[in-house]
Amino acid sequence: MADLLGFVLSGLVSGALYALLATGLVLSYSASGLFNFAHGATAYLCALAFHELHSGFGWPTVPTALLLVCVIAPGLGWALDRLMFRKLARVGETAQIVATIGLLVALPALGLWIVEVLEQAGAPVKPAENQFGLPGVGPSPAVSWQLMDGVGVDSDQLITWVTTAVVAAGLWLLLRHTPLGLRLRAVVDNRSLVELRGMSADRLSSVAWMLSSALAGLAGVLATPLLGLSAHDFTLFLFVSATAAVLGRFASIPLAFAGGLALGVLQNLVAGYASFADDLTGFRTAVPFLILFGGLLMMARRQRTAGTAAVDAPPLDYLAGSSWTRRWGPWAAGAALLAIAFYTVTTPFWSGILAQGLAVSLVLLSFTVVTGLGAMVSLAQATFVTGAALVAGLLMSRGWPFLGAALVGTCAAALLGAVVALPALRLGGRSLALATLALAFLADQVLFQTGWLRNGDTGWEIPRPVFGPIDLGDDRAMGVALLVLVTAVVAALSALRNSPTGRAMLAVRSAPAAAMASGVSVVRTKLLLFTLSAGLAGFGGVMYASYNTRITATDFTAMTGLIWLAVVVAAGVRRPQFAVVAGLVFALMPHLIADYVTESVHLPVILFGLAGLALANDPDGYAAAVSVRRYRRRRASSPTPPLPESLRRRRGWSRSSPRPYRGTDAEPNSAPPAFEERGPGRSPEAPQAFGKGRGGEKDALALHGIHAGYDTAAVLHGVHLTVRAGEILALLGPNGAGKTTTCRVAAGILTPRTGQVLADGRDVTRTGPVPRSRAGTLLAPEGRGIFPALTIDENLALHLPDRTDRDAVYERFPALAARRTVSAGSLSGGEQQLLALAPLLQRPPKVLIADEPSLGLAPRVVDEVFRLLAELRDAGTALLLVEEKAAEILGVADRVAYLSQGRVSWCGPRAEVEADRLTEAYLGIAADDPHATRTEVSGP
């Protein structure tokens, strides 16, 4: 019993550190949607700074710790958010993962570089290496107390517990009982709604990053006596605490916190009682990763499968429409030149480095399959490489020929890939990345510790093959042979990309549900992708090992896989030829930098990490950066509209994912004038009357000649609308007419391509939703405009910080008052809509844009909602009401506008609404074109 108590108590120490890190992870994840792999590196940086300031500069412990945790670490978080994370939140998930992996290596290098520079400047810094038994905040050596037999605590443990408890309480107070905390929780809950409510989500995300960074810093300072100054250990510690974040589903801070504590205890219990696993080498080492993997699978069960849809935009095809020569000519010429160079200009040293680069390229090509084609981030590629090479080496030691061994090794890797793919079938995005990472660590720590497979530290010899007259023992021959292989793989991947299988893979990538509906088996496709990629990685691994002439189990670790991913994504993971560029750059760069730029080993690492910054601007990688820019400039100067989709779709690699470049592909001439052609409908206000309403009164909201849409699709073709204070304008129209787009333009979420938005006569076309909302233009979005995880009272408090205002609301709506501490998500649909509107009644906005406020509500509730809206109008609010339920809305609307096919086809007072116009509005066809209707209806 004392044993158990002891295990639990001391397990809580590492648990507390896990909890701190996991809380930080959740905070930053929910603030900007990215999983920060570099969180442990931040902790390391603070531990390093603490060591230098305390031991080197002789600063006192507690003030130093406070300075780091309260000033330096938040500052770092703020800077990273401003420089990187904010931009990254808008690019694809792969780029996000990779950018933080870059930071993971760059931040420690940055710290060590600063130490190096300070040392050269003569500052009293201490070396950062070989530091053991470092002092923490408390006394050193730690004072220990024996509570009972076998159960003891020491001062470091006590400090960790107390600090963690204080931080937990502080976080709880901050999040539960301050306006800032309320807003932070609101951001976590529904980021876009926060913006609509006039709070800057970016600013809140900065705050979240600062908090998260401070927590990492705190964990770093507290963990210094435990982990010393090992960046590697800090990162491992972070991966383990990711388990706790997973348990908190990356959203719940209390759950993550509790998960962290439980994790520490569980780990200790396993360590204490896992004697059953004594014969399985590596089992105890692997326990945290087993838990991480298990946690991911468990959590995934409750997720929707639809969550796997890719958010990565397809790469811009800057060579669209070019000939084959234009497209591949430079690459073919480059390859030929490289082959010739091996035998003419390169020295033996550079031949070797180039050959190594090509061997890495072969491995990196496997990423273009699983990540480039499949949009799945696999961090287990190094496992396939090691697995295949070990198997091949084992077989060659038994006398197998090279080709046979390579083939079996490749198959073994493919098989391993299929096993890894099993979780992929239910996981997506960062969960998949974490799961593959956990599996990679499991392989390193258990599978590759198997004596007969790894052959100790000696590993297996993989002699370079000799085929007849070709002896690959010569680096030049090896280089050319690798070049041939790389060329073949690039060609094969390009062919695959354009084959039916490749199209199926792309379909699964962008819309699994739709792919399934089209008869594509998602399971089979994902399995195929992983297997293929693993096989390719395995083959590359055998070739790489053959370049090294030996494979040992520690040559390529899980961390190597992380670096590889960063290397290939930085160059561009969507085109196989870029993986080759990545491999060559990866091999050549360190030597070039050492020769020509700097002797410091830290600077290249920092530069490598900063590739993440570049990704924020060029999510498609640096290899295409120049071409893409040139293409954009050319496109911007040429008036030719983009090719029709159908035409582009028939073209080659990467061309079937068209994305006309963002921003300027408006087609200002293609949309006909709005009303003139529409015949009998009453023309709305003339454009010149905008800004001034009838009777000289200012319009509260005016849209003028709005053209807007999304990427390729133009939705609005010149919309004119005005709403005055104290007026309800009902906007009717069929699905797809552009009602929601109009709302988004009016609220500032979507910037129109052309046209003008005026609020109170001021031009607000280019202002975002936050300032617009602050100036009094509110959007109640489609669905319920509430924060489901917050309580009713908190929901109200976001709009009505003053308690008396809230009390007034409760007086008016006793149903809400009775359940004020209940989470809003548990209310019925009608109650939720009332909750969304209630605070507005208390403090009426100037303009309210309500997108389908009656959607999915019972008729009785709809009446209630409309009554509230009418009340708002009477309070002077200008209302733009978008509805499909025409009958009810006509009861409250002052004026009505019909929207069809992106244009306002009719606008006038309610009294003039005619039944056939309603029909027209709903069916989206002119009532005076009966043939069209009939054909539609009686069609097959």
Place this chain on the structure above:
Amino acid sequence: MPRRNRIRTFAAAAALLLAATATACNSAATPASGGEKGGSARGVSDDSIKVGGIVSMTTSSGYSKKDTDLGAKARYDRANAEGGVHGRTIDYLGAEDDGQDPAKNLASARKLVQRDKVFAVSPMSSVAFSGADFLNRERVPTFGWGTLPQFCGPEYIYGFGGCMVPMPGGTITQSWPEGLADVMGGAKGKSVAILANDNDAGTFAIRTYKQGFAAAGFDVTYAKAVVPAASAPSDWSAYTKEILRSDGGKAPDAVVSVMQTPYNIGLFTAVKRSGFKGVITDPTDYDPGLLAKSASRKALDGVHVLLTFEPFESDSARMQQFKADIRKAAGKDVPLNMHMMTGYMSADLFLAVAEKAGRDLTTASFQKAAKGFSDKDTMVGDRELPKGQKESFGCGALVQLKNGRYEVSSPFKCYEPIPFK
């Protein structure tokens, strides 16, 4: 261009490249980097011998061996001050940093051989030695810390203290068990508990030391590779409990750790807190730098540490010389550590063999000299080649940390190895 056409073009290009390789290879039968031609050897001129080194200096684990470089430099400096080797001075290029990265280790070896054209690599001290095959193939005599299997077997690779990895069919060094028996006044009836990391290396260490300690007469009551290897546990109670009950419910007479410093600090602190009064020993913590921190000083107080070289506390003439050399090379007094010794003795063994090879220095003459090389009474004991490429020189000492300084608890001595089963 239609797809089929494109594929054909690729195929043609590939075939062309293949053909180019084939023809070119026929004309490139000799090894890429030359090797010996006639009497002159790579890196050897009339008045100098070019030597490089490979050392892990920067790492993400916070463990660095960078003082190996200083040790080697100190030894070469003295050799040059004494007139060099047969009239040739040693042109030591300094060590390449491999950052504990296997890929960089190989690249460093390639750079030293193919660009810098060194005659030998000494010292080579890292956690992985993936450049070994290359160096051996290119016939580059390489000297380093023989804790990696690559120092056991390959013709051109030598450990300064011999090969320190027991190989099946080889022998196990008994300096640790015998030294401990010396400290404890005999092994008879004394129980030991051995603890290692939960990985292949740990399992292997348990296998060898279990046999070694048993052969020395100890009663091995506990020998397990169970400590998670990824990072040091924050809590050791689970392990200390098991260990301290291993001798039939009692604590064993000695606790033997075959782990790295961060683990040892945690383990020893925990063991002592549980009231353990016996002997504690490990093979890694001989680092006077550890005495600078009160936490590590306290954790390691009383611990007997195994060394495979003469302790710095010894006052022999050769140790005085070592200290003087290091001070001169560093330009000031620096705290000594075992990495300096590693570099120093790697350089020393290279110099000794080169001296024996005579004025006509080629790889062949060097190897020939190494074949029957032996000398006595160095700081790593009696050296003998090529025996040292199969087993360790078998010498060691134990030092005990007492009141903030190391004291020799079992003097430096060479022991008879036992066969490894």
